[in-house]
Amino acid sequence: MVDFQCTVQEGQIPEALRGELAVAIEKACHEVLGLEHAAEMPVAVEWIDIPEGFGFRGGQPSTTSLVRGKIPDGCDRETRARLLMRIGDEWCRISGKKQDEVIVSARDRSWLG
Numbered sequence: 001m002v003d004f005q006c007t008v009q010e011g012q013i014p015e016a017l018r019g020e021l022a023v024a025i026e027k028a029c030h031e032v033l034g035l036e037h038a039a040e041m042p043v044a045v046e047w048i049d050i051p052e053g054f055g056f057r058g059g060q061p062s063t064t065s066l067v068r069g070k071i072p073d074g075c076d077r078e079t080r081a082r083l084l085m086r087i088g089d090e091w092c093r094i095s096g097k098k099q100d101e102v103i104v105s106a107r108d109r110s111w112l113g
Helices: 015-032 077-095
Strands: 001-011 043-050 065-071 103-106
Touching: 001 015, 015 065, 015 077, 043 065, 043 077, 077 103
Parallel strands: 001 043, 065 103
Antiparallel strands: 001 065
């Protein structure tokens, strides 16, 4: 199982785009991690909204989203980097946000830190 948690500032990522973003994350995982079928490794995407006025960056209301994933153990550095860049690029393409408005990370599923 691959899990992604998308923490977004209220009003920054409209509900209408979330399905398309989730599909893009799933497709990136399957293509970059080499999974041919969704049944091999399902991808779950969860959304968490930070209420307006609760997230700030540089003293201003934040527009930054955090996309955090748990992926299968043993992913090499090059593959992980490709996956994260692909998700970030798709996020920006779909949402219209800039690269500095999304942080994408992925840890090994078994990592306990």
